[in-house]
Amino acid sequence: MKKEGMVKLISAEGFEFVIDKKAAMVSQTIRNMFTSPGGFSEAEHGEVTFPEISTIILEKICQYFYWSLQYASGRETEFHIEPELTLELMMAANFLHT
């Protein structure tokens, strides 16, 4: 099943996060996958697996995507990061260029 305008991000443990494509494209890496003409298989199926990103981190990243869209539309709130997640989150953010 592939809902329109939605994409699926899959964590290392196999958890699937279905989010708006617009949100996912906040990540430059994901944006490249879906817009590059090289024909990534991700672009065809609308799903990306991240074997190196754990579920809890991927969830936080999805939260960031939506927070970022909200911020851009003028709603500026604080983005809370649990201290124990920070380092891992930063590395994943670096990988996703976001």
Place this chain on the structure above:
Amino acid sequence: MGGVCSRKRDQQQVNEETLNRRVSGRYISKCLGSSLNVSSLDASQGKQCIPSLIDLCIHKIQKDIDKYASFTMLPRDMIQLIFNDLVCSLCLTNSLFEAFRECSLQDLNLSDYPGVNDRWMDVVVSQGSSLLSVDLSGTDVTDAGLFHLKDCVNLQALNFSYCYHISDKGLQNLKGLSNLTTLSFKRSGLITSQGLSLVSGLSNLANLDLERCSKIHGALVHIKGLSKLESLNLNCCTCINDADMKPLSGLINLKSFQIAFTKVTDKGLALLKDLKKLALVNMEGCSVTAACLETLAAFDALSYLNLSRCNLTDDGCNKISRLQSLKVLNLCFNKISSAILVHLKGLTNLENLNLDSCRINDEGMTHLSGLSRLKSLVLSDTYVGSSGLRHLSGLHNLESLNLSFTIVSDGGLRKLSGLLSLKSLNLDARQITDAGLAALTSLTELRHLDLFGARITDSGTGFLQCFTNLQSLEICGGGLTDVGVENIKGLVSLTLLNLSQNNHLTDKSLEFISGLVQLVSLNMSNSRVTGTGLLHLKTLKNLRSLTLESSKVTAGDIKKLHVTYLPHLVSFRPE
């Protein structure tokens, strides 16, 4: 402190001492040049910068920094970002620095960082062969601290500027660092001939800064063999004279050469005639005459020339016209008159021209009208007036114009209204008034506006509202009240604001200023602000420098503000 006083800035001599503060003015300047906070407003595009997740994480790490014992598990470039952020926000301490031990960092910039001393060097050196550059300028590191630097075999750049405790002894440890390309002992003062002899083996050295090393006369013979040397700074080495130029005559790769305020004369410069790659020559404050232009004319690549404070007269200055490749020319504080302007006419590559304190007037200004590449023009302290200004109206690349202490009046400013590229404008002159400002509202690209001694009143500030990109503003003529300050509360890009000597300003002004959250430096000395009003400034999280002398604010008031709301405030007066 009664009437309005004005002062000359801009033309700082190269031998002016930096104030010996706990944290130097250089640090403030650095902060003014960078954006510090997480969410910044990109005013020039009217867009917002959304904080990246990386930035949010770095900010979070900074807040929880004492929870991290080590960063070695992170990729090097991430560690570097964390380090840079801690330095910028003044959060790094010696004990927190431990977390960066053995992180394979390549660049450690600790310049002007308060508290850095020999005890920090252990962690610095622990980066081992990864370490490529270390900047310890303005710190208290001593010779002992340099001992283990010899283990960092891949070091390329070392900066010990303003390190007053480094001497020849410390240099012993650098002898084997053959990969060094850049070395600076600017203003360190203790280096002698013996120290320079240790440097002679660093065959890859390309950049050497020995500014204000007063004990190296006769010692330049040690650098004779540094064939890769491209840049040499001997400014303010008052011991250096013509004889010292001889060993430099074979350094044919030299591109940048500075001997300001030394005893080198025309004869000494002539010894360097074979250095054909010279592109930058700084002879400010040297006893030279127009004869040196003969030598300089042979340097085909010469693009930057500083002959300020050389006591030059019009005699022989026609030779300047031969310096065709010049992009930057500084002739300030010479006894030259408008007669020189015709000789500049053909220097069509000129981008920067500085004629401050020369005996120039409107005559001959027409010769500048064809210098279409001109980006920066300094005419301060000359007799140029409104009539001369009309010749500048075609200089559409002009970005910076200094007319302070000239006789330009409001009417003349109309001639500037077409210079839409102008980013920096200095109109510090008593005869400029609100009417002059009215003519400038088309200059919406302005970033810096200096109206220090100009007679601007509240109605004049109304015209400032169009300068939405303004980053720095100075109005110190005494004519402002709180009403005028209200007009500028929307200039949210401001990082520097100086409203000193406007003694009618009250706490109400501080309320208006509280919205200028990008402010890094604020000066409201000689006003009526009080400790109560000070609380309005708690929103200014980027503020690093606060000056409120001769107001009703006490040192205790500021201390309280610093401790409670503005922990990152670095410099404040009264203290």
